[in-house]
Amino acid sequence: MSRLLRVELRRLWARQITRWACVGVLALAAISGLAVYLSAPPPSAQEVANAQEMFAADQEAWETDGEQQVASCEADAEAEGRTPEEWGCDQMAPRLEYYLPPTQTFVPDATQQELMFGAEEVDADDDATAAAVEEIRGSVWNGWAGLASLDDVAVLLVLVALVVGVSFVTAEINSGSLGMWLTFEPRRQRVYWAKAAAAALGTVPLVLVGFALLVAASYAVYASFGTLGGLTGAVWLEVAAFTGRLVAAGAALAAVGVALGVLFKHAAAAVGVVGVVAWGSLVFGFGLGELQRWLPTTALTAWLQGGSVFSTERCTPSADGVFECLPVDHVVTTTQGGLTLLAVTAVLTLLAALVFRRRDVS
Amino acid sequence: MSVPGGGDLAIETRGLRKTYRSARGRSVGVEGLDLQVPVGGVHGFLGPNGSGKTTTIRMLLGLVRPDRGTATIFGHEVPRRLPEVVGRVGAIVESPKFFPAFSARRNLRLLADAIGAPTGRVDAVIDEVGLTGRSKDRYKGYSLGMKQRLAIAATLLKDPDLLIFDEPTNGLDPAGIREIRQTMRGLADQGKTVLVSSHILAEVEQIADTVSIVARGRLVAAGRVADLVGAGSAARSVRLRVAAPDLTIATSVLETGGLLVRREHDALVVDGAADAAQVNRALGERGVWVHELTPLQADLESVFLGLTAHETPGGHTHKGGRTKRGGPPPEPAHAAAQAPISEGEA
Ligand SMILES: Nc1ncnc2c1ncn2[C@@H]1O[C@H](COP(=O)(O)OP(=O)(O)OP(=O)(O)O)[C@@H](O)[C@H]1O
Ligand SMILES: [Mg+2]
Numbered sequence: 001m002s003r004l005l006r007v008e009l010r011r012l013w014a015r016q017i018t019r020w021a022c023v024g025v026l027a028l029a030a031i032s033g034l035a036v037y038l039s040a041p042p043p044s045a046q047e048v049a050n051a052q053e054m055f056a057a058d059q060e061a062w063e064t065d066g067e068q069q070v071a072s073c074e075a076d077a078e079a080e081g082r083t084p085e086e087w088g089c090d091q092m093a094p095r096l097e098y099y100l101p102p103t104q105t106f107v108p109d110a111t112q113q114e115l116m117f118g119a120e121e122v123d124a125d126d127d128a129t130a131a132a133v134e135e136i137r138g139s140v141w142n143g144w145a146g147l148a149s150l151d152d153v154a155v156l157l158v159l160v161a162l163v164v165g166v167s168f169v170t171a172e173i174n175s176g177s178l179g180m181w182l183t184f185e186p187r188r189q190r191v192y193w194a195k196a197a198a199a200a201l202g203t204v205p206l207v208l209v210g211f212a213l214l215v216a217a218s219y220a221v222y223a224s225f226g227t228l229g230g231l232t233g234a235v236w237l238e239v240a241a242f243t244g245r246l247v248a249a250g251a252a253l254a255a256v257g258v259a260l261g262v263l264f265k266h267a268a269a270a271v272g273v274v275g276v277v278a279w280g281s282l283v284f285g286f287g288l289g290e291l292q293r294w295l296p297t298t299a300l301t302a303w304l305q306g307g308s309v310f311s312t313e314r315c316t317p318s319a320d321g322v323f324e325c326l327p328v329d330h331v332v333t334t335t336q337g338g339l340t341l342l343a344v345t346a347v348l349t350l351l352a353a354l355v356f357r358r359r360d361v362s
Numbered sequence: 363m364s365v366p367g368g369g370d371l372a373i374e375t376r377g378l379r380k381t382y383r384s385a386r387g388r389s390v391g392v393e394g395l396d397l398q399v400p401v402g403g404v405h406g407f408l409g410p411n412g413s414g415k416t417t418t419i420r421m422l423l424g425l426v427r428p429d430r431g432t433a434t435i436f437g438h439e440v441p442r443r444l445p446e447v448v449g450r451v452g453a454i455v456e457s458p459k460f461f462p463a464f465s466a467r468r469n470l471r472l473l474a475d476a477i478g479a480p481t482g483r484v485d486a487v488i489d490e491v492g493l494t495g496r497s498k499d500r501y502k503g504y505s506l507g508m509k510q511r512l513a514i515a516a517t518l519l520k521d522p523d524l525l526i527f528d529e530p531t532n533g534l535d536p537a538g539i540r541e542i543r544q545t546m547r548g549l550a551d552q553g554k555t556v557l558v559s560s561h562i563l564a565e566v567e568q569i570a571d572t573v574s575i576v577a578r579g580r581l582v583a584a585g586r587v588a589d590l591v592g593a594g595s596a597a598r599s600v601r602l603r604v605a606a607p608d609l610t611i612a613t614s615v616l617e618t619g620g621l622l623v624r625r626e627h628d629a630l631v632v633d634g635a636a637d638a639a640q641v642n643r644a645l646g647e648r649g650v651w652v653h654e655l656t657p658l659q660a661d662l663e664s665v666f667l668g669l670t671a672h673e674t675p676g677g678h679t680h681k682g683g684r685t686k687r688g689g690p691p692p693e694p695a696h697a698a699a700q701a702p703i704s705e706g707e708a
Contacts, residue, residue: 003475006475007476010472011461175459175460175462177459179459180459181476183425183453184476184520186441186445358427360426361426362426
């Protein structure tokens, strides 16, 4: 590690904003834990007893006239020219899950989700895409409650890294201490790279510890409720992989923060630009059609969650001359998202390094 | 380090030019400056506000890119070879600038670590400028004088051979000004070269060995202080007071004696006398008794004002043709003073 990088790292960690960021991350973990505690308690014994009672009553009725109900269902299906399966005649027996109130679990439960929201339709053009869409939607990060609600909070962590990166350089530019710094180390390229690397490396512990705390808080609450769900080794592996991707994204965004800070010189301007781009992507993204693939927000989601699905509309004239529009699903893979992020980071960093090398410092 | 065409020079610039782009066109910061600062001693870098002193210093330190011209520090071309020589240069540009939320000590430690100076050096320089008791306080709570002293401490971290101070006494009280002057003199006496810029001549006159005077981004005079003052004081002047009724007699007596006399409020200023005694004698012989007699030292101030009076600060020059690089400065009042100065290291 070069001397300059070490000094910059020390400065980063001595800064007030970095310390405040740590406090903020702690608060975030605490609040998120509290929110889980308040919103995800398992059904009470009374609720379960009620549900069991109702289930028992229906079960009794089913035993007497169940066969008859199935027969009439099959007859209806046949009249409509459908198979009994399509009509759902094989699903008519009462099941206890239908009666119990939905339970949030640490590892999101696909059945629970389907019960709550119904199955999401896949509108893909080919089987490979359809399979990818299914897989992404089935990931723990896209479910309901538990781990799946942590990924949104995790995005806040990488935004904190970005802000820390922005302010790391704008404070130096605006206080004028950059001029003093350059009289000690006039090699501008080195100075820039040391700053970018310090921001990228220096925010790693923040993001890492922050996310670990989020997971730990959530885990503790669900464990105390006894609603961890299907917590297998594979799930922990996925959590570890997510953490790795999150840390990488945090480092990249901190470097982006340094680049924007150097380019815009003022923290408010740099953060404002990021805000406008993110807001614009979320609000007007759909209107971009296929181009949504390249939006930074899509890329970040895809990179973090192991792929992202976006949809476009395809309109075709129907027989009576009216346009009919159908959604079409598209997939951005983890790698594609990561590469887009990397490209954005690299371009902004090179641009800023170039500007920094030539700019007059006052 | 020997420099072609001169003795040992700490700083040399040739035809240095810098323009700033603005909404109203280009404004000139420095217009073809030829500066020579000998090794050793205090060199005053003088000029009115906006004459390009700070811009020149920024170019020397690689903070600002010159449009044209060359500059060397200890014979190293800057900014290209600045990294080789920057360790020998300590500089304060304009006002002291540090991280406001960090303590003085932390600010200096960061700088010391950047150049690999030992930690002990930080305490040593803090002690040297008398800030030991306050070194753990935040910089933003410092008074202006303390900030200046901290900035000087920072420049000393490298134990430099050349110190560049840009208006180091700005905003200081008389005691502070004196202290900084003594510091600069002390550094020069240790054999270091000190370049100090100022728009107030009196401030530099007492400690400078040599000076360069700039106006509108150009050199208008340079040389030893004694030479510049000498050039401006070929004729001695004295100011005298006599009783009010004697004013007319005194005037006529002195004028008959071939001296130039003018009224200044209730006093008379006499030019062209060999010395004060000559004036006193002439008046005494005619029974006019002098209350007060002051020889007027032709100081650098009058030389400076004479050279720069017609210069408007802020040199916006899109009008008027550019002078060619190396061309004569506007009305070189003291061409004799332009001779390059060289002085051995003390
Ligand atoms: N960053 C800048 N942008 C535009 N013009 C500038 C800039 N810096 C300096 N100038 C202009 O360059 C000229 C020289 O300024 P400079 O600060 O070098 O003068 P100075 O001799 O240091 O003055 P002072 O005694 O007031 O400090 C001025 O006309 C000034 O307006
Ligand atoms: Mg200045």
